[in-house]
Amino acid sequence: MRGAGAVAGSLVLLVVTAVLAASALAPAAASAGPAGRGRASADPEGTGQAKGQGSAGPARKGQDHARDIRTGPPGTPLTWGSNDRGQLGDGNTSGSGAVPGRVCGNATCTTALGAVVRVAAAGGHSVGVLDDGGVVAWGANGSGQLGDGTTTDRTTPVRVCAVGETAPCASYLKGVVAVAAGAAHSMALLTDGTVLSWGDNGQGRLGDGTPVDHRASPVRVCAVHEAVPCATYLSGVTALAAGARHSLAVRADGSVASWGLNAAGQLGDGTTQDRPVPVLVSGLTGAVSVAGGAAHSLAVGADGTVRAWGEGGALGDGVGARTGTPVRVCAVEEAVPCTSFLTGVRSVAAGAYHSLAARTDGTVVSWGDNGQGAIGDGTDLDRRVPVQVCAPDGCATKLSGVTQVAAGATGAHSLALRDDGTVRAWGLNRSGQLGDGTRTTGTFPVRVCAAGQSAPCGRLLEGVTSLAGGDTHTVALAVQSADLTASIAASPEPVANGGTLTYTIRVHNHGPTAAANVVLTDHLPGTVRYVSAATTSGHCDTPPTGATDTMTCHFGTLGRGGSASVTLAVKIRTTPGTPVTDTATATSDTPDPNPTNNTSTISTPVS
Template sequence: MSTLRPHQRKSRLKAALLGSLVAVLMLPGGPARAAGAGTPDQRALRPGVPGTALAWGNNFEGQLGDGTTVEQSNSPTPVCGAAPCIDPLHGVIAVSGGDEYSVALRSDGTVLTWGDNTHGQLGDGTTTNSTTPRRVCAVGQTAPCSAFLDDIVAVSAGFAHTTALRANGTVVAWGLNDHGQLGNPITTDSSVPVPVCVTNDCGFLLNDVVSIAAGANHTLALHTNGEVDTWGDDRHSQLGRPTSTGRVFRVCASDPFDFCRPLQNVASVAAGGDHSVVVHRGGSVLAWGENDLGQLGDGTTTEQLVPVPVCDTGATAPCGSFLSGITAVAAGDKHTVAVAAGGSVRAWGGIGRLGDGTGNGSTTPVAVCAEGSTAPCAGFLAGITAIAAGGSHTVALAADGTVLTWGDNSLGELGNGTGDYIGGKSPVHVCAVGQTAPCDRQLTCAVAVGAGYSHTLAVVRP
């Protein structure tokens, strides 16, 4: 049982993350893809099977949504439908986690949030924390709100700001705004959604967006033409070009001080603590931003202003071959994970986050081991259809509906019934609701996953 209190945890974080951290899903007859991506027509179709929301891990600020602030839960617990906590939250198709709060998208296009609300990241018009879900207000509302968001197709949570993609291809954001995270001319936090703009007077809104990903304090938006916009914090070059706080700019594929040739042919995006990652339509992976623990996967620890290719599995710098066949990526605070065709997983970055059985870090991709393996792995993880990266842990959804996790477990974020690091070097199965170690039942029937900095989320069918 951890004795860390919230202020102690925050003091050890440079930038927290992120559940948003893009999850991927396997569509029938097709490859894994970024949630919310597609053509304009597909954008209006909210992918996902409605189910019940579950959460586990750190609960200091009520981010598990179970009506309590009990320090942590080492196995899944149902998120409340409302206060008082009688029935679980149903009708959920996607979940995302921030530092100490959570976001859920329902099949009717409404958005619910719970947990820490210091900066208005719950979007309910207040800055009051909540241990149970609240509806996010509509744009322009003030508390008590009488109208609410109802046309959302994707959500993504950062450290303390939240972004949501509307069915018309525009984006709204709310919460912390000290580095321009909201992409809006305002310079203060907002406790209700505001539109993301492309001009200082907000005369033109960001549009034609098919996918979003929120990092700790920055956001990526993927357009239908395969180009990418970024906004927010740029202290570690995570925006992909020199820019000013609050402005929305296109990511460059070449040196922006020479000539900014826009990055093109992008299929999916992910945002980490202070780094960004994209998958090309051909299956290669590019990354840029902070790289102190090798989270860019280029074989170095050098910060990169513009996208660089991620090395192939096991390569060393200077790399002569590069990662390919990737269908989607997710980014944590200091690590990155990628799903390849067939559902195998690669990971790179900080110590203890990679699931390769060693507990080490790596500046190039390594294969994630099968459940319970130790290095050298006897087998490797396969059949993964969705993945999300938290601060120092990863959660993966398997084709059979079970959920696996690896990495840090000091606050129960692995959901395997324990609250320590045991088992974190390689994947472990998440226990069924209410189980304690050694669990005799695994979580099943899961259809979506998400990860906050030190808590984890899932959606299960009834």
């Protein structure tokens, strides 16, 4: 097992168009059902949490028929793990975080970064696409991988410069729909299907055909087999991935272009020659997404099969011998030599020396190096063919309901996003990169905590729409949303003048995520006098007995499906025949998708 300090790989980044024509990966593979969205029929983890918080639907097309990554509402990046290079984006380089924290939205960290639609991470840096098509980055920058025109590490996000800009940049990158990150380089896919790159250019991983050792602002990636200096550029790209020192791009025709380091055959062109401009992966067609590690690459076909090339157990072919052309990944726990092969895959991810696949039934399989538990099968045994990833409570059941996988770029930790918007993580955890509040390495998945929790965590991270793994840090994009409702019941009805009327006021959180700092406000009618109040949780600020004033109750955080109630007693002081009307309103610090039902009013007859 190569150690956690090994050079990083990268997680898969993003298919941003509709599914390509359903041609199979070549050479022909065993038949399989169509790849697509799916979920497990049961929830063996017993979370009881609602479904439907998984990855976003198909990307829309704008009026110019270009790709549009804005498949869902923008969110806030959360980070956890090591922070020695500012990779948490929290304004400092001290310590590490074992639970998620918000990335700063400005240099003074007085606000959280928002309006982000995609994230990527690798090495010691992170990259985010904004909903306006701009790009921000933070963390390590020794090779210019943040793209701000400098080589200065950044503890808070900075804007990525436009092509050709030098620091201080006067204009910034725009029109971006997806990003990818390698050990010390970054890439962006533009709406027109072209690709930009910046950062370390060792082995030609930027694809611009030059011997320049690094670029601190974006350059254009050359066309396939283009002569240097390049006059034409790579186009028609639908998805990107970055390995540790190589790069991959899926094209609209289902072919895959690659460039950079090729010592292990990870470019797939049948050679071990480094390539400073893109080449085509040999014989590969029908690809819809790709992933790159330190010494291997993966591609998923529209038919749900997987091919791999490079070297090592992360190939999943049962052998691991160096191959410069794609081979089929074996079926789960298949005996070697394999006669059946992995099918039903929706997406893949690559760590440095291990691989993951999310399947259409919501389960996850993994293979490769496992000395730190990155395979998630409850052991530390290396696996040369895929095995099932266990559930958090042990390997009697399997991880389910998964829509997306990601891998720590060193290959030492793994991540899975479930369709309820929660996250599972496993593998190396010395820097807290699993996010469970501990620094205990695990061989099967743990549940990632909500922000601000401490082990053992009472609440889980929710509302996550995408994930990325760095060397020893993790980034998640979370969209927080909580639909609060308020309701009031009164007894008795009617009530006698001078009598006591009891209101039962209930606040319920319909989700999909927890509601933070829930407050109920009741402005008492002028025709009543306060008597008493009792709440099921939290506390109430109440007026003096006999007064007419405002009652404010603080319930703290209400989890999805959670509720709290107040029993409020008042004395009636009005004219018989004049009804008493009371109104209560619930609010929280979490955005509410349906604020019209936050207020409830009841009118009680007075006899």
